[in-house]
Amino acid sequence: MKMKAPRGTVDLLPEQTVKWQYVENVLREICKTFNYEEIRTPVFEHTEVFQRGVGDTTDIVQKEMYTFDDRGGRSITLRPEGTAGVVRAYIEHKLYGSPIQPTKLFYFSQLFRYERPQQGRMRQLNQFGVEVLGSADPSVDAEVIALAMTAYKKVGLKNIKLVINSLGDTESRNAHREALIKHFTPHMDELCADCNSRLTKNPLRILDCKTDMDHPAMKNAPSVLDYLNDESKEYFTKVKTYLDALDIAYEVDPTLVRGLDYYNHTAFEIMSEAEGFGAITTLLGGGRYNGLAEQLGGPSTPGIGFGMGLERLQLALEAEKITLPIKKELDVFFVTIGDVQKETVQLIQQLRTNGLRVDKDYQERKIKAQFKAADRLRANFVVILGEEELEKNVVNVRSMETGDQIEVPIDQLVETMKTKCGGEK
Structure with a gap:
């Protein structure tokens, strides 16, 4: 048998790793200027961390996790995303008790998702992420977004677009949830099995369905922005005001919901608009997740963060034909x-x-x-x-x-x- 790397994984050879090292060094320097500190968490966690943190209605939990029982009969999962493990560590080590708040963290993680491999989306993927825990100030949302935009500009990317949305607080989400159930119920015979199972559990996930994304019911579904209460509207307005003050251009997309259950209030994605980049244009996704710490057994703690795909960043650099200033002599x-x-x-x-x-x-x-x-x-x-x-x-x-x-x-x-x-x- 000829030995090869498993499907969905790749070897990064020296001529490639120098590019990765350059980008990683840039990201570390930017985090230093923003006063973020590095955290490193285990590559695997107890499965419950992701079931409770990511949400059992998500594609990640339902279809994509690498889960196994260890010799002690404990269910263990290779991490499919970075935030839940960081929040678990934040709670376990009582970082909420530090006099310096909020807690501002960054990390480099290898993630594992069992999905169909394609360009820039592998079964073993590399991600850079940041998390800010302990502040509900909308200026933190703008700061996190600014960090990401600064990073892309620092490595030379020009053809990028920031898209934002608000998912609102619990009251707003519940009102939108009821409207979605009412809207989609007459169409359930026309939608996929996943959408049917999500109707009562988490109808917001229906809007993220890849199978039925072109169905007419998706296009005229109730917008979450129409169900924001006054507090949520004010919060979103402040986030936009801070982005304007930072001279960061953005588009508001009411259909942006992200693929994880823990998001509320601000959600955002940064996309590549480079010619020839590919059909999947998302480079980075993130948002606010007030309530996640409580789901993992911790105290009430507001949080916000993002995950940046490093493979997709390298593809964006190639699409824009950017040569990194790497000294190899x-x-x-x-x-x-x-x-x-x-x-x-x-x-x-x-x-x-x-x-x-x-x-x-x-x-x-x-x-x-x-x-x-x-x-x-x-x-x-x-x-x-x-x-x-x-x-x-x-x-x-x-x-x-x-x-x-x-x-x-x-x-x-x-x-x-x-x-x-x-x-x-």
């Missing part, structure tokens, strides 16, 4: 002549300890082939060490750009190369 490559390997590895370690990127030949190649290797690795300088140089206690340093070569005492090599390569890195 080598500072120093050692060319060795004769039996000087012990001294070479010692010098290499000294240079690496001082922050320089250094490599050498490991295949006992001829001098000409070693210089070719240095060229392929885009080395800025070559350090030549042979038996003759060793006897004189010197090395020869050659610039690969100009061809100029100087002789340097071995005990001065580190300081010389730090100076030539722009100082300690």
Whole structure:
């Protein structure tokens, strides 16, 4: 049997991972400027965390989770999304008791969903996310959205669109729920089995159905915006006011409901409008989830966050033909002549300890082939060490750009190369 990666998974090779590392570093720096701190949660949780947190009427819980019993008979699930696990950790470690509030977190997570693999949507996917817990201030909603928009602009994306909606508070959602049940009941014979099962459990999920998305009943379904009470309207107005103040363009889409049960008030998505990106344009989705902490056994805690698909971000960069400013060059490559390997590895370690990127030949190649290797690795300088140089206690340093070569005492090599390569890195 020829061994291959499982369906729905991919290998990221070095020429790809450098792009991922660049993006991840940008995201970390942006989180630092927004004063968000990193959290890391387990790759699997007790299944109940997602059943109670994500919602048992969602496609994720009903169809897509990788769930198994461990040897102790406990039901365990590989995480299909990031928020529920973060909120669980927030409650378990009593972060709500910190005098510094709200708690502002970010994370990088590998997620697992059993769905039909397609471009930018795999069974093992990578996500960057942020969560803010402990504040019901609508300016936090705007800040979270601003963080996401800042990230996309920082990596160079231009063809993106922000879409927002309000799902309202509990009172507003209940009023909209009754209107949806009344609206869809006469059409249930024409809708799929999933829609039928959701009618009384969570009719809002019907609006997110991919099977019946073109049915006429979907197009004229009651809008949640028509059922917002005064408090919910005021909240949504403030969110829009803050976005306007931040000069962040947006569209209001009354049909945007998101695919998870825990959302209320603000919901948003950021989409790519790049030509050739594909049919599924969503890059990021998120929203407010006041009440989720209580569902997971914690105190009443307002929250908001988003999940950013990193595969889809890479596809958007490709669609816009953006070349990331990635430095792949080598500072120093050692060319060795004769039996000087012990001294070479010692010098290499000294240079690496001082922050320089250094490599050498490991295949006992001829001098000409070693210089070719240095060229392929885009080395800025070559350090030549042979038996003759060793006897004189010197090395020869050659610039690969100009061809100029100087002789340097071995005990001065580190300081010389730090100076030539722009100082300690």
